[in-house]
Amino acid sequence: MVPTYKKEGLEAKPFIHYLPIVIACVMFAFVPTAMQTSCNGIFLPELGKDYGVPTSQISIYLTIGNLTAAVFAPIIGQLLARFDVRAITTIMLLGAAGSFFSLSISASLIQVWVSGALMTGFCTSFVGLVNPTILTRWFKDLKGTMIGIAAAFTGFGGVVFIPIGQSIISMVGYREAYLAYAVLILILCLPGSLLILRSHPHDRGMLPYMSEKRKAGLLHEEKPGMSTWTVDPSIAMKNPAFYLLGLATGILGWCLLLNPHFPTYVGTLEAAGVNVIITGAMLATLVSGSQGIGKLVLGALSDKSPMKTIVFAGCLGAFSVLAIWWGPTTLAMPLGAIAFGFFFATSAVLMPMLAGSVFGTGENYSIILGRSQTITKLITAPGAMVWPFLAENAGGWGTVFGCVAVLIVIVVLCSWLVRYFGSKIPHIPVDAEGNVINQK
Template sequence: MTDRRKYYPWVIMAACCFYAGAIIGVGTNCNGIFMQPVADALGVGRGDVASYVTVMGIAAALFAPFSGRLIGRVDVRKLMTSCACIMALSYFGLSRVTHLWQFCAFGALMGVGVALGSFMVLTVIVNNWFIKRAGTVIGIVFSSSSVVGVFANPLLNRVIRTEGWRFAYEVMAVVMLCTLPVIWTLIRMYPSQKNSMAWGEGEGETRESAQEASDAPRPFRELVRSRTFLLMLGMVAVSSFVVNHTSHFQGIATTVGFTAEMGALMISAAQAGEFTGKLVIGWLSDRIGVRRAVLTVVSVGGLALLGLLFIHALPAPLALVCAYLYGPMTAVGTVGYSLIVKKLFGNRNYPLVYPYVSITSTVAFSVGFPAIGYVYDLTGSYAPTFLAALAGLALAGLFLTLAMKGQED
C-alpha cells in the first residue's frame, strides 16, 4: 500500500474538520449575532427571533431517528450533501424573510438538514477510519467547529454592520455550498472505498479484533429496553438539564457586582473551556477509557461550580478561571455523549441509539435553560442552581458508572 493510501485516514479527518467548521461552526454557532439586527428590522423582540433556533433544535431532534436509520443504507456523501444544500437553502430563505413565522419555518427546515449530516455522520465516519486514536480524532473534529465559530462570529458581525444582515445570511449560504467539493472528492464512508486501511489496522490487531462485543448488530427493541440504554438516557437527561449556566454568566456576574463586560468575558472563557474540553475528553478516552475521561471532566466542572457558588467573594480573575473550568462540561454533550454511545453499543448500533440521546438532551436542555432564570426570579440568587447542578452531576456520574459496569475501559 502506498504512503498516500496509508495516511488517507488523516485526509478524512481534515475533510471532516472542514465540513464541521462550515456546517456547525458557521451554520449553527453564529446565530446569536443576528438576533438584534433582525429584531430591529422586523420590529419584534429578540426572544421572538431567537425562537427559530429553538424550532431548529426541536426539528433536528425529532428527525434524528429517521436520519440514523439512513446511515449505512444511503451513500454518506448524499446525506452530507443533503445537509449542506438544505442549510444553504434555509440561510438563503432567511435572507428574504419579512415575517416572524417565516423565520420559524426556515428554522425547522434547517433542523432537518442538521439531523441529516452533522454529529452522527461525522462520528460514524471517524470510527470507521480510526481503530486507534478514534476518541482523539473525534475531539479534534468537533473542536474545529468551535475554532471556526470564534473567527466566524466577528467576521460575520462586520458583514452585518457594513452590508446588512440579509447579505450576511447569503454569505452563510455560500459557505454551506463550499463543502460540496470536499464531500465528493475526499469523503468516503469506509477505508475499502479508497483501497486503504483504518488507522491502526494491521498493527497487531485487525478491524474485527478491535470491535467490541457490543458492536454486533442488535434488534432495536432489545436496545431501547436494555438496562444500559435506560441508565445512559438517565445520565444524558440529568447532565443536559443541569449544565446550562454558560449563557447566564452575564446575569450571574452583574448580580454579584461585576460589570456586564466581565460577564461577557466569562462567557468567552467558558467557550474557550468547551473547546479545550472537546480535545481533552477525546484524548483522555484513548488513554484511560471513556468513563474515566468523562468523570474526570465532570469532576473538574464540579470544582468550578463550587467556585461559582461563592462568586460573590471571588476576585475577577478567579471568576474567569471558574468559568473556564465550567466550559469543558458542555463538551460532554457533544464529544462525551458520542463516545459513550459508541463504547456501550458499538459503531454499528450507534445510528440507532444516538438519535434518542439527541432527543433526550434537547428536551432536557430546553427545560433546564429557562429553569435557571425562573429560580433566580423566585429566589433572587443563582446559588440554588449551582447546588442543584452539583447534585445532578453526582447523579449523572452514578448513572454512567452503572451503565458501564462490566465494560472494560
C-alpha cells in the same frame, strides 16, 4: 519498522491516508455547525429590530430547533446505516444552506422560526451524530481524539465567522450576512462531502486506522482478527442503557445551557455592589476559548477510558460551577470558567464515545445513537427557559448553580449505569466490511 498489516484484501495504512476524512468532518463542524451554534448572537438583535419584537421572541426557534433535531436524529441515524454517507451529508448541507438562505429572504416571524428550526436541526446533527458515526467507522484507534479534533472546530469556526458576519451586517445588513453564510457552506463543504467522504474505509480498500502497536500485535497473532462488534438495535432499546444514555446526555444539555446566562449572573452581582474579578464578557470568552482545548484533551483521554474521562469531566464541571458561584471576587471565577469550557466537551465527544463502548461501533451505531438523541433533544428543549426562571422566581442564582451541581452528579451516575446495564447486551461480531461473522 512495522510491516503493513492486511486482512481480507484490505490494508491498514499510515495516518496520512485517513486525514482527508478527518478534514471533511472538521469542515462540517467549522462551517455550518459553528455558524449555527456560535454565531446566533450577532443575528438575534438584528432580527428583533427588524420585526419589532424582543430577542426572546425571536429565539423561540432555538427551542423549536431542538424539537426538530429530535425528529431528525433517528431518521439521519437510520439513513447513515443504510445509504452512502455522501448522499446524506450532501442533502444535509443543502438543507443547512437553504435554511440560511430562507432567513435572508424571510418575510414573517413564522418564516424565521421555521427556517431557524430547520437550520438547528441540520447543523447540530453534524457534530452530534454524523461526525461520530463516520470517525468511529474509520478509526479503530484514536476515535476519541479525532472526534475531539472535529468538535473543537465548532468553537474555532465561531472565531472566524462571527467577525465576518458582523462586518457584513454593519456594511449591508443581516440578510446579506445570512446569504453569505449559505454560500460559504456550499463552497467550503460540498467538495469534501462529494469528493472526499466514503461510508467505510473498505470503500477505499483500507482497514480502519490502527496504531503501529496494534498492527504489530496483530501480525504476531496466529489468527489475527480485526473484527469489531455491534448490537441489535431492538435489543438495545429494551435495555435500560439506551434510555439512560439519552437521559444523561439530555441532563448534560441542561447543564451546558447555563453558559449563555453567565454574563447575566455577573451583571446581577455587579448591580448588587459585588466587586467581581472579571466582566461577564470576559467570563464568556474564557468559557468559549477553553472549549476547543477541552475537546482535544478529553477526546484524547477518552481513547483510554470513556467512563473515567466522564468522571474527570464531571469533577471539572462541579468545580467550575462552585467556583463561579462561590468565588466571584477571586481567581476561582476565571479558573472555573476555564474548567466549564473543558466540561463542555462531554456532550460532543464523551457521550458518543460512551455510546460506542456500550453499543459497539458497527453499522448499527448510528441507528442507536440517533434514536437515543431523540430522548436527549426532547429533554434539552425546554432547558433554555428553566435557568432564568429559577433565578428570577426561586431564590436567585444560588438555586441555579446548586441545581446544576446536582445534575452533574446525576450525569456521571447515569453514565456509569449505562456501562453497567450495557455490559449485559450480547455483542454481534462483524468483519471489516460490516458483515456479521458466523460464530459456529
